[in-house]
Amino acid sequence: MRTKLHEQLDDLTDRLALMCHLAGEAIGVATDALVQADLPLAEQVFDLNEQIEGARGPCEDQAMALLALQAPVAGDLRQVVTGVHLVSDLSRMGGLAQHVAASVRRRHPNHVTSGEAEELLTRMGRVATELAGLAEQVLRGRDPELAAELGRRDDELDDLHRRLLTLIQDPTWEGTIPTAVDVTLLGRFYERFGDYTVVVGRRVIFLVTGEQLTP
Amino acid sequence: MRTKLHEQLDDLTDRLALMCHLAGEAIGVATDALVQADLPLAEQVFDLNEQIEGARGPCEDQAMALLALQAPVAGDLRQVVTGVHLVSDLSRMGGLAQHVAASVRRRHPNHVTSGEAEELLTRMGRVATELAGLAEQVLRGRDPELAAELGRRDDELDDLHRRLLTLIQDPTWEGTIPTAVDVTLLGRFYERFGDYTVVVGRRVIFLVTGEQLTP
Numbered sequence: 001m002r003t004k005l006h007e008q009l010d011d012l013t014d015r016l017a018l019m020c021h022l023a024g025e026a027i028g029v030a031t032d033a034l035v036q037a038d039l040p041l042a043e044q045v046f047d048l049n050e051q052i053e054g055a056r057g058p059c060e061d062q063a064m065a066l067l068a069l070q071a072p073v074a075g076d077l078r079q080v081v082t083g084v085h086l087v088s089d090l091s092r093m094g095g096l097a098q099h100v101a102a103s104v105r106r107r108h109p110n111h112v113t114s115g116e117a118e119e120l121l122t123r124m125g126r127v128a129t130e131l132a133g134l135a136e137q138v139l140r141g142r143d144p145e146l147a148a149e150l151g152r153r154d155d156e157l158d159d160l161h162r163r164l165l166t167l168i169q170d171p172t173w174e175g176t177i178p179t180a181v182d183v184t185l186l187g188r189f190y191e192r193f194g195d196y197t198v199v200v201g202r203r204v205i206f207l208v209t210g211e212q213l214t215p
Numbered sequence: 216m217r218t219k220l221h222e223q224l225d226d227l228t229d230r231l232a233l234m235c236h237l238a239g240e241a242i243g244v245a246t247d248a249l250v251q252a253d254l255p256l257a258e259q260v261f262d263l264n265e266q267i268e269g270a271r272g273p274c275e276d277q278a279m280a281l282l283a284l285q286a287p288v289a290g291d292l293r294q295v296v297t298g299v300h301l302v303s304d305l306s307r308m309g310g311l312a313q314h315v316a317a318s319v320r321r322r323h324p325n326h327v328t329s330g331e332a333e334e335l336l337t338r339m340g341r342v343a344t345e346l347a348g349l350a351e352q353v354l355r356g357r358d359p360e361l362a363a364e365l366g367r368r369d370d371e372l373d374d375l376h377r378r379l380l381t382l383i384q385d386p387t388w389e390g391t392i393p394t395a396v397d398v399t400l401l402g403r404f405y406e407r408f409g410d411y412t413v414v415v416g417r418r419v420i421f422l423v424t425g426e427q428l429t430p
Contacts, residue, residue, distance in 0.1 A: 064296060071286040081279060084299050169393040178384040180392045184399040 005070045008062065012083050015059050017139045019090040020200065022052045024132025026097035027193055031125025033104045034186070035118065037111045045101035052094035059087045075207075082207045086139070089196050089203070093132065096193045100125075103182055112182050117175065120164045121183065124190040127157045131197040138204050147201035157194040161187050220285045223277065227298050230274050232354045234305040235415065237267045239347025241312035242408055246340025248319045249401070250333065252326045260316035267309035274302045290422075297422045301354075304411050304418070308347065311408045315340075318397055327397050328390065335379045336398065339405040342372045346412040353419050362416035372409040376402050 026048040033041035063084050066072060072080055103112055111118065131153055138147045164187045167173055168180050175183070241263040248256035278299050281287060287295055318327055326333065346368055353362045379402045382388055383395050390398070 064292065067282060067296065068288050068292055073283050077279065077283055081282065081299060084296060085303060088300060088303060165396060169396060173392070175392075177388070177390075177392060177395045180395050181380065181384060181399045184396045185403065188400065188403060 005066070005072060005076060008066055008070070009072075009076060009079055012059065012062055012066070012080070013139065015055060015062070016083060016086050016090065017136050019052055019055045019059070019087070020093075020132060020136040020139055022048055022055070023090055023093035023097060024129055024136060026052065026094055027100070027125060027132060027190075028129040030097045030100035030104070031122060031129065033101055034112060034125065035122050037104065037108060039105060039108045042101040042104040042108070045097055049094045049098040052091060056087055056091050059083065063087070078207055078210065082203045085203055086200060089199050093193055093196045096189045096196070099189045100186060103186055107182065112186065113175065113179050115174075116167055117164065117173075117179075117183050120160055120167065121186050121190070124157055124160045124164070124187065127153065127160065128190050128193045128197075131157065131194050135197040135200040138201050142204055142208055144205050144208050147204045150198050150201035154194045154198045157191060161191045220281070220287060220291060223281055223285070224287075224291060224294055227274065227277055227281070227295070228354065230270060230277070231298060231301050231305065232351050234267055234270045234274070234302070235308075235347060235351040235354055237263055237270070238305055238308035238312060239344055239351060241267070241309055242315070242340060242347060242405075243344040245312045245315035245319070246337060246344065248316055249327060249340065250337050252319065252323060254320060254323045257316040257319040257323070260312055264309045264313040267306060271302055271306050274298065278302070293422055293425065297418045300418055301415060304414050308408055308411045311404045311411070314404045315401060318401055322397065327401065328394050330389075331382055332379065332388075332390065332394075332398050335375055335382065336401050336405070339372055339375045339379070339402065342368065342375065343405050343408045343412075346372065346409050350412040350415040353416050357419055357423055359420050359423050362419045365413050365416035369409045369413045372406060376406045 026045050029041055029048065030045045032038065033045065063080050066080050070076075113121065131150060134146060134150050134153065137143070138150065164183065168175060168183050241260050244256055244263065245260045247253065248260065278295050281295050285291075328336065346365060349361065349365050349368065352358075353365065379398065383390060383398050
């Protein structure tokens with residue numbers, strides 16, 4: 001009986017890690033789409049997000065089934081409840097990647113932005129992609145050290161975000177207000193994506209140590 | 216035994232409804248702070264958000280205790296799992312209200328914006344506050360009809376949001392890029408706040424009908 005429970009928990013972890021993998025792929029492809037003003041790449045992000053959303057129902061059903069049929073306790077219970085939270089977090093990450101792609105699609109065939117703003121957004125996209133990769137490793141390996149590393153890498157993303165906002169608000173910046181609106185939202189999407197990877201890390205710490213999330 | 220379980224479930228519902236009430240108060244006060252460029256009101260939102268965050272730990276602990284000690288099944292189990300999700304959603308609503316207040320604080324003693332942009336944001340804030348009130352009622356009464364009404368009222372918020380973005384991107388708009396950045400983010404915060412109230416409604420529908428969330 002306990003073996004079956006642990007098999008199912010491992011299976012849930014695999015599904016969550018796959019969702020995270022897809023979210024990382026989505027934000028990476030969305031960033032490529034942004035840099036290249038590439039419509040097929042943007043469309044690919046919509047497909048990836050559909051896959052993420054498709055993975056969500058089975059994850060939630062499995063968590064419910066685990067709770068109902070196996071009545072897990074202690075660490076096993078924590079793992080299922082954490083899984084319930086993670087499904088939402090990972091789905092949100094996919095949604096944010098899709099927002100980036102939607103912005104590319106809306107401005108196609110033009111680039112959303114250019115110059116230094118595009119460069120900073122691209123760097124944010126690269127860091128966000130790496131963060132998703134780290135989060136996937138954390139999910140699979142449950143390593144609290146690596147989870148803490150997520151917080152540090154996310155500081156980099158926040159720093160790029162601050163630089164982006166400073167850049168576009170500088171009187172010498174040559175963009176228009178519509179571009180500033182797009183850039184502001186894109187910056188926010190990447191920043192939120194990074195935050196969610198940190199939340200994933202914190203949840204894994206909770207899993208291992210039982211320590212609650214602090215805001 | 217079952218009576219104790221149901222008492223605890225009612226207690227969890229009360230806590231969640233209180234979190235929602237506080238989130239509604241926070242977005243209402245944040246909007247007043249925005250309209251009046253009022254720093255003490257903005258600070259009050261930070262206090263309210265602290266209360267929301269303070270309510271989160273006990274909610275999560277209670278849900279865990281319920282799962283571990285009462286091993287609920289069927290509708291009772293759905294209620295606890297929904298509660299686990301709701302804690303996150305409601306906490307996010309508080310965070311968004313705090314973002315609005317942070318924007319007011321950053322620009323104080325100036326207004327963040329003025330004229331039609333301020334008016335549209337104020338209207339968004341009023342609708343968001345009403346949505347939180349509706350969501351609280353939905354949580355307490357578990358009425359799927361009222362939950363569906365949340366979606367309809369949120370459409371109003373989305374419409375105001377579109378008008379806001381159109382306004383500030385119009386070549387005749389007299390604001391600056393820094394103002395456009397603030398307005399873009401504020402619009403996004405209100406829009407997300409509304410989305411979360413709709414999610415609260417959908418989760419209650421799930422609770423009553425067992426139907427999964429559709430994105």
